[in-house]
Amino acid sequence: xxxxxxIPAVKLxxxxxxxxxxxxPINPPYVGIYVCGPxxxxxxxxxxxxxxxxxxxxxxxxxxLGYKVRFVSNITDVGHLEGDSDEGEDKIQKRARLEQxxxxxxxxxxxxxxxMSMAKLNVIPPNIQPxxxxxxxxxxxxxxxxxERGFAYVVNGSVYFDVPKYAKKxxxxxLSGRRLEELENVSRELRGVEExxxxxxxxxxxxxxxxxxxxxKSPWSVGFPGWHLECTVMNxxxxxxPFDIHGGGMDLIFPxxxxxxxxxxxxxxxxxxxxxxxxxxxxxDGQKMSKSxxxxxxxxxxxxxxxxxxxxxxxxxxxxxxxxQTHYRSVIDFSDSGLAGAERAYKRLVQAxxxxxxxxxxxxxxxxxxxxxxxxxxxxFYEFMSDDLxxxxxxxxxxxxxxxxxxxxxxxxxVKTISKEVGDMLKNHYSxxxxxxxxxxxxxxxxxxxxxxxxxxxxxxxxxxxxxxKDFELADRIRDQLKELGIILRDTPQGTEWEIE
RNA sequence: GGCAGCGUGGCCGAGGGGUUAGGCGGGGGCCUGCAAAGCCCUUGACGGCGGUUCGAAUCCGCCCGCUGCCUCCA
Numbered sequence: 001x002x003x004x005x006x007i008p009a010v011k012l013x014x015x016x017x018x019x020x021x022x023x024x025p026i027n028p029p030y031v032g033i034y035v036c037g038p039x040x041x042x043x044x045x046x047x048x049x050x051x052x053x054x055x056x057x058x059x060x061x062x063x064x065l066g067y068k069v070r071f072v073s074n075i076t077d078v079g080h081l082e083g084d085s086d087e088g089e090d091k092i093q094k095r096a097r098l099e100q101x102x103x104x105x106x107x108x109x110x111x112x113x114x115x116m117s118m119a120k121l122n123v124i125p126p127n128i129q130p131x132x133x134x135x136x137x138x139x140x141x142x143x144x145x146x147x148e149r150g151f152a153y154v155v156n157g158s159v160y161f162d163v164p165k166y167a168k169k170x171x172x173x174x175l176s177g178r179r180l181e182e183l184e185n186v187s188r189e190l191r192g193v194e195e196x197x198x199x200x201x202x203x204x205x206x207x208x209x210x211x212x213x214x215x216x217k218s219p220w221s222v223g224f225p226g227w228h229l230e231c232t233v234m235n236x237x238x239x240x241x242p243f244d245i246h247g248g249g250m251d252l253i254f255p256x257x258x259x260x261x262x263x264x265x266x267x268x269x270x271x272x273x274x275x276x277x278x279x280x281x282x283x284x285d286g287q288k289m290s291k292s293x294x295x296x297x298x299x300x301x302x303x304x305x306x307x308x309x310x311x312x313x314x315x316x317x318x319x320x321x322x323x324x325q326t327h328y329r330s331v332i333d334f335s336d337s338g339l340a341g342a343e344r345a346y347k348r349l350v351q352a353x354x355x356x357x358x359x360x361x362x363x364x365x366x367x368x369x370x371x372x373x374x375x376x377x378x379x380x381f382y383e384f385m386s387d388d389l390x391x392x393x394x395x396x397x398x399x400x401x402x403x404x405x406x407x408x409x410x411x412x413x414x415v416k417t418i419s420k421e422v423g424d425m426l427k428n429h430y431s432x433x434x435x436x437x438x439x440x441x442x443x444x445x446x447x448x449x450x451x452x453x454x455x456x457x458x459x460x461x462x463x464x465x466x467x468x469x470k471d472f473e474l475a476d477r478i479r480d481q482l483k484e485l486g487i488i489l490r491d492t493p494q495g496t497e498w499e500i501e
Numbered sequence: 502g503g504c505a506g507c508g509u510g511g512c513c514g515a516g517g518g519g520u521u522a523g524g525c526g527g528g529g530g531c532c533u534g535c536a537a538a539g540c541c542c543u544u545g546a547c548g549g550c551g552g553u554u555c556g557a558a559u560c561c562g563c564c565c566g567c568u569g570c571c572u573c574c575a
Contacts, residue, residue, distance in 0.1 A: 341524060
């Protein structure tokens with residue numbers, strides 16, 4: 001029985017080339033990943049959860065394969081315009097005025113909420129989580145550099161990127177496939193459009209109106225940085241140019257990531273990124289979920305069940321599994337029943353893990369075809385993970401393994417049908433695949449104290465005695481009342497199991 | 502209007518010229534004092550019309566329906 005798993009080369013779909021490509025790091029074994037983080041002016045929603053989970057799994061997988069990953073994900077705490085505001089008011093500033101708080105207080109609050117939600121989803125924190133407002137000098141420097149190289153112009157204290165000039169020397173729209181002529185017909189109603197020479201030009205620095213609170217000194221005006229600048233600055237600073245993987249939602253391809261490329265090329269004559277990876281969006285009733293449409297569900301609402309569309313509170317791992325049961329480049333149409341299904345499925349996977357940990361593989365009466373299946377499902381797990389991070393297919397292999405584990409546990413603690421070698425392999429890979437790579441972890445089952453744990457053991461043994469003398473009234477009362485407290489008892493041939501809900 | 506993409510069984514979702522995706526749910530059986538969990542069996546799908554092919558859910562064309570980007574967004 002061959003128990004060595006060969007892991008195929010990782011392939012990723014590169015938006016830049018519109019093809020799946022073999023992943024070859026620029027400086028192996030080091031890998032730099034930058035993922036566009038949240039704008040911290042409101043509660044994070046399911047869309048944030050998706051991007052975070054997808055790139056968390058990519059990072060975990062590359063780590064698992066032995067790469068040394070530096071994962072950078074920013075906090076945008078300044079500089080994005082409010083879409084429905086005709087004044088072009090800064091999002092965070094607007095929110096601050098409404099709530100009578102300092103802008104930084106808002107940003108700090110929502111940064112904390114975001115990080116807490118990510119922790120519940122078991123997303124590993126970034127190695128570096130840089131804030132836009134902490135990199136104003138670097139952003140000013142970059143604007144100067146682009147001005148020096150002649151790809152920007154100053155108007156009334158604001159600086160704009162000169163797209164037509166850029167397009168003469170370099171190719172425009174390499175990421176989005178957009179053509180410059182097509183953008184000329186697009187009408188803009190945003191303020192400041194009259195300052196731009198071309199509709200496709202975009203701001204590198206904006207002069208702040210007198211009422212604006214968040215503003216900094218610059219050579220051109222007291223103002224604030226343009227909307228695409230921070231990412232260029234921070235990925236160059238922490239990962240170097242070029243770096244390996246830049247991730248984010250598909251809605252960022254144009255204009256945000258296109259502008260990042262132009263800024264980087266204009267400043268250093270170098271495209272910043274080798275592999276552009278984009279996750280698809282989450283829809284609700286077939287419509288995109290977004291802040292501006294107001295149809296979003298926040299992550300916390302899912303965890304507490306406090307939303308009209310939710311019938312109950314869901315376990316964070318149900319959200320994580322729901323996301324991973326879909327390929328990252330497909331749309332997820334969100335539903336309550338989908339979450340409910342994912343939660344059941346999650347329990348199935350972790351129950352199998354618990355059972356597996358209690359089994360001992362002794363061999364002696366090996367079922368060779370089942371052993372071959374185990375090895376094959378494990379092999380396929382890695383094959384699908386390497387094939388453009390196909391977590392949907394990879395998870396399907398784990399369900400197959402869970403079925404086998406359940407079957408094996410019917411043999412009792414000592415399993416003869418599987419050799420020690422294959423059994424250990426199963427233990428090792430099932431657990432790693434589920435918890436380390438996919439990040440799906442069992443519920444923490446700590447009982448508050450060793451005393452309570454002892455009390456629980458006493459109740460279970462009293463109930464066993466009651467069952468033995470067929471006092472089912474007492475046995476059921478103990479089980480029902482514990483259930484009300486969220487402790488579930490399950491009688492199995494191996495004894496009574498308990499689980500905290 | 503331009504660009505990109507999607508339409509798969511009751512629901513969610515992979516796949517992508519012939520060979521079981523998987524999950525949730527439904528039905529039947531086993532186990533069990535009951536319950537839960539689990540096991541076995543089972544149901545059933547590729548938007549429509551043409552074409553290519555020995556063979557199409559998969560390729561091509563047209564049609565219908567839906568979505569995203571083109572304005573902040575994950």
